[in-house]
Amino acid sequence: MTEVAALDGLTVVEFASGIAGPYCGWLMACLGADVIKIEDARGDPQRHLEPPGPSGDGAAFTALNSGKRSFVPPYGPVGESALRHLVAAADLVIADEGPLAEMARDVTWITSNVGPQTVVCWTSPAGPSLPATELEVQGMSGIQRALGQFGEAPVRVGADVSQVLAGNFLFQGALAALFERDHSHLGQSVTTSGIGALAAVSSIMIAAVDDPDEWNGPHCLAAAYPKDHGVPTEDGGVSLTPSRRSDEAWVAMCEELGAHELGADPSLAHEYQRAPRTRQINRRLAEFTYQRSRAAVIDCVIRHGGFAVPVQTWDEVVAHPQAGAIDAFTELEPGRRTLAPPWRINNLRPHPSRGAPSLGADTEDLLGLADGERPGPA
Amino acid sequence: MSGMVRWPARAGFDDGPLAGVKVLDLSALATGPWGAMLLASLGADVVKVDPPDGDHIRLILPKKKGDPTTYTICNLGKRNIVLDLKSAEGKAACLRLAELADIIVENHRPGAMTRLNLDFESVSQVNPGIIYCSSSSFGNEGPMAQVGSTDPHGQAFSGFVSMNGAYGAGPEFLRYGGVVDLTTAACLTQACLVGLHWRARNGRGCQITTSQFEGAMSAQISRSSNYLVAGQDVVPLGTATSTYAPSEAFECRDHRYINVSAPNQQTWEALCGAIERPDLLEMPAFRTNRDRVANRSKLSAVLAEEFAAYDLTRWRYRLSRYQVPHGEYTVLDDAVAGVSRTELNRYITSVPHLPGGELKVGAPPWKFSRSKAALTVSARPGQHQGQFTDLLLPDDQMPEGSR
Numbered sequence: 001m002t003e004v005a006a007l008d009g010l011t012v013v014e015f016a017s018g019i020a021g022p023y024c025g026w027l028m029a030c031l032g033a034d035v036i037k038i039e040d041a042r043g044d045p046q047r048h049l050e051p052p053g054p055s056g057d058g059a060a061f062t063a064l065n066s067g068k069r070s071f072v073p074p075y076g077p078v079g080e081s082a083l084r085h086l087v088a089a090a091d092l093v094i095a096d097e098g099p100l101a102e103m104a105r106d107v108t109w110i111t112s113n114v115g116p117q118t119v120v121c122w123t124s125p126a127g128p129s130l131p132a133t134e135l136e137v138q139g140m141s142g143i144q145r146a147l148g149q150f151g152e153a154p155v156r157v158g159a160d161v162s163q164v165l166a167g168n169f170l171f172q173g174a175l176a177a178l179f180e181r182d183h184s185h186l187g188q189s190v191t192t193s194g195i196g197a198l199a200a201v202s203s204i205m206i207a208a209v210d211d212p213d214e215w216n217g218p219h220c221l222a223a224a225y226p227k228d229h230g231v232p233t234e235d236g237g238v239s240l241t242p243s244r245r246s247d248e249a250w251v252a253m254c255e256e257l258g259a260h261e262l263g264a265d266p267s268l269a270h271e272y273q274r275a276p277r278t279r280q281i282n283r284r285l286a287e288f289t290y291q292r293s294r295a296a297v298i299d300c301v302i303r304h305g306g307f308a309v310p311v312q313t314w315d316e317v318v319a320h321p322q323a324g325a326i327d328a329f330t331e332l333e334p335g336r337r338t339l340a341p342p343w344r345i346n347n348l349r350p351h352p353s354r355g356a357p358s359l360g361a362d363t364e365d366l367l368g369l370a371d372g373e374r375p376g377p378a
Numbered sequence: 379m380s381g382m383v384r385w386p387a388r389a390g391f392d393d394g395p396l397a398g399v400k401v402l403d404l405s406a407l408a409t410g411p412w413g414a415m416l417l418a419s420l421g422a423d424v425v426k427v428d429p430p431d432g433d434h435i436r437l438i439l440p441k442k443k444g445d446p447t448t449y450t451i452c453n454l455g456k457r458n459i460v461l462d463l464k465s466a467e468g469k470a471a472c473l474r475l476a477e478l479a480d481i482i483v484e485n486h487r488p489g490a491m492t493r494l495n496l497d498f499e500s501v502s503q504v505n506p507g508i509i510y511c512s513s514s515s516f517g518n519e520g521p522m523a524q525v526g527s528t529d530p531h532g533q534a535f536s537g538f539v540s541m542n543g544a545y546g547a548g549p550e551f552l553r554y555g556g557v558v559d560l561t562t563a564a565c566l567t568q569a570c571l572v573g574l575h576w577r578a579r580n581g582r583g584c585q586i587t588t589s590q591f592e593g594a595m596s597a598q599i600s601r602s603s604n605y606l607v608a609g610q611d612v613v614p615l616g617t618a619t620s621t622y623a624p625s626e627a628f629e630c631r632d633h634r635y636i637n638v639s640a641p642n643q644q645t646w647e648a649l650c651g652a653i654e655r656p657d658l659l660e661m662p663a664f665r666t667n668r669d670r671v672a673n674r675s676k677l678s679a680v681l682a683e684e685f686a687a688y689d690l691t692r693w694r695y696r697l698s699r700y701q702v703p704h705g706e707y708t709v710l711d712d713a714v715a716g717v718s719r720t721e722l723n724r725y726i727t728s729v730p731h732l733p734g735g736e737l738k739v740g741a742p743p744w745k746f747s748r749s750k751a752a753l754t755v756s757a758r759p760g761q762h763q764g765q766f767t768d769l770l771l772p773d774d775q776m777p778e779g780s781r
Contacts, residue, residue, distance in 0.1 A: 063602075153635070157542055163600070172416070172564070172568055175568070207737055214441075218554035227550045302525065313611070326591075347587075
C-alpha cells in the first residue's frame with residue numbers, strides 16, 4: 001500500500017534561529033511538510049557558529065535545517081508582499097525572539113498577517129525578553145544538582161538540552177493544535193520555552209523534594225552524591241545493572257568477576273535487598289572491574305542476566321552496529337551524517353528529502369508566486 | 379450501533395486539543411507512563427492498565443503522604459484499571475479496550491506484546507485504525523534489541539554522558555534525575571501525535587517506535603553535529619560550549635557563580651563594555667567568534683580575573699544594563715521548597731495529591747491560546763475498574779447483543 005507522509009501538504013514558515021524553533025521545523029520537514037525558512041541577508045546566525053561543516057555552515061545549522069527551503073526576501077515592497085503571502089498561506093508559523101523573527105518587524109506583524117486557520121508557534125530560552133542562552137537556562141532550572149560535586153565549580157549538561165526540548169515540546173504543541181484544527185477549523189498560538197521544557201523533564205526531581213515523608217531514595221539525595229563516572233574498567237566506564245530476576249545469577253556474576261565476598265554477602269542475597277543499594281554495589285564491584293576490559297565486564301553482566309552498556313563517545317555511538325540496525329542517521333555524503341528523527345513509522349525512519357539549503361537558495365522560486373497562491377512542493 | 383460495548387465516558391477535563399482521543403496505556407515505569415501523561419494533559423482520555431502486583435515504579439522512593447511521588451507525576455490525569463494480561467480473561471478484556479482505542483502506548487521489551495497477542499498486528503486485526511506507539515531500550519531490531527535499559531544506560535550508550543563534566547575530566551552521568559527517561563517519553567508523545575496525522579492522511583493505523591537510545595540521542599542533535607557533520611570530537615567542557623565563546627560560569631568575589639554568554643559579536647562587544655575591557659575587542663586572539671572558540675582557555679582566564687574582582691550583584695546590574703545574557707544558579711530544592719523565588723518557580727505547578735494536599739511538579743510545557751491543557755490528579759491503581767465493568771466481563775457473560 002502506498003503511504004503518504006504524516007505531514008504531507010503542510011506548509012510551514014519558519015522565522016527562527018538557534019536551536020528550538022529550527023528543531024521543530026526540521027522534524028516537520030522530515031515528515032513531508034514544506035518548511036520555508038525565512039532569513040535575512042546575513043542568514044541564520046547558527047550558520048556562522050563553530051565548528052563549520054563541509055558546506056561552510058555551522059555543523060549544528062546543517063543538522064537542524066536539512067529538508068527546508070531558504071527564502072531571503074529582498075528589501076522593499078516586492079519582498080514585503082512575498083513575505084505577507086507566504087505567512088498568509090501558511091498552515092503553521094514558527095517564530096522565536098531571535099533576529100530572524102525581528103525581520104517580521106515585531107511580534108504583532110506575524111499575528112496580524114496569518115490566516116484564521118494558522119497555528120503560530122512561539123519559543124524562547126527563558127520567556128519573553130529575558131536574554132539567556134542554553135547555559136543560563138540550565139543554571140536557572142537547577143538541573144546542575146545532578147552534575148558535578150558540592151564545593152566544586154558548576155558543570156552544565158553538555159547537550160543543549162533545554163533548547164532541543166523546547167523544540168521537542170513545540171513540535172508536540174503544534175501537532176496537537178493542528179489536530180484540533182481539523183475539527184474546529186481554527187488556528188491558535190502555542191508557546192514553549194527552554195526553562196519550561198527543563199522544568200517539565202525535571203518533574204521527577206521536583207516532586208521528590210516536595211516535603212517527602214522521608215528524605216530517601218536517589219531522586220531526593222542525588223544532589224549530595226559524588227560525581228558518577230560509571231563503573232570503571234581498564235578502558236572506560238560502564239553503566240551496569242546486575243540481574244534483577246535471579247539471586248543465583250547475581251552470585252554467579254560476582255564469582256566470575258572474582259568478587260566472592262560480595263556474592264556471599266547475606267545482606268545482599270535477595271533482589272529486594274540489592275535494589276536500593278545500587279550505588280554501594282557498584283562501588284564494591286569497581287574493585288574487581290577496573291582491571292578488566294570493558295567488553296569482558298559487559299559480557300559477564302549480560303551473560304548473567306543483567307544489563308550493561310559502555311559509556312560511549314560519539315565515534316563509538318556511530319560505529320556501533322546498533323545505530324546502523326535502527327537507521328539512526330541520515331547520510332549526507334560518505335562520512336558525513338546528521339541525526340535522524342527519534343522514531344520509525346511502520347519500521348521506516350523518516351529522513352529529510354534534501355540537505356540544509358544554502359542562504360536564499362529558494363528565493364527566486366518563492367518570489368515567482370502569484371498573489372494568494374500556495375507555495376508548491378520543493 | 380446501539381448495544382455495542384463502548385469506551386465509558388469520563389467526567390471532568392475533556393476540552394484540550396486532543397479531546398475525544400482514546401489512549402490505552404499499557405506501559406510501566408517512567409518513559410511510557412509520562413509520555414501518556416502528556417497526552418492526558420492535552421485532553422486525551424487515557425486509560426492505564428496496571429498488572430495485579432502494580433506498576434513497579436511504585437517502589438521508587440520517596441513517598442509523600444504514603445504515595446510514591448514518581449508514580450504520581452507519571453500518571454496524572456489518567457483513569458486506571460487492573461488487568462492480569464497473563465490470564466485469558468485479562469487478555470480478552472485488554473483486546474476489547476484496544477479495539478476501541480485510538481492510540482496504544484507501551485514500553486515493554488521487543489517481542490513481549492507479541493507473546494501476549496497484543497502486538498500491532500494482533501490489535502490491527504480488530505482495530506485497523508490503531509496507532510500503536512512503543513518505546514524500547516535500544517530499538518526493536520539489532521544486536522541490542524533484547525538488552526534492558528534504565529535512564530543511566532540510555533545516557534551512557536547514546537553519547538549523552540560523553541559531553542558532561544569538567545574540562546579535561548572524565549565524562550559524568552546526570553545523576554538520578556530521570557531526565558533522559560522523560561526526554562524519551564517526550565519523543566514517545568511526539569510519536570503518538572505524528573500517528574494521529576499519519577492516520578488522518580492514510581486512513582488506517584500505524585506502528586511508531588522510539589527508544590531510550592533514540593530519545594537520548596535526540597537531545598544531542600546540536601552538539602553531536604560537531605562529530606557527525608564536522609568530524610570534531612565532542613568532549614566535556616565544564617560549563618562552556620563548542621559553538622561560541624565565551625559561555626561559562628565565573629566565580630565572583632563573593633564566591634557565587636554567574637553564567638555569562640556572548641553568543642554573537644554584538645553581545646561580545648556588549649560584554650567588553652560591561653566589564654570595562656574595550657581593549658579585548660582589539661586583541662587578535664578574541665576578534666571573531668572563531669578566534670574566541672580557538673582561544674577559549676585564554677579568554678576564560680582573562681574573564682575569570684575580571685569577574686573575581688566584584689560581587690555577583692554588581693555583575694548582575696552591569697550585565698543587565700549592557701543586555702548580556704547572564705544568569706544565576708537556582709538550587710532546585712530551595713525553589714521547590716519556596717525558600718527562594720527564582721525563574722524556575724514560574725514553571726512549577728501544584729497538582730492535587732491523591733492522599734490529600736498537593737504535590738509540586740514541572741508544569742505542562744506548552745501554553746495554548748485557545749485550547750486548554752491541564753494536569754489533574756493521578757489515579758489509584760484499579761480506581762476506575764467499575765467504569766469498565768461491561769468491557770471486563772468474560773465473553774460468555776457479555777450483555778445480550780453487545781458484541
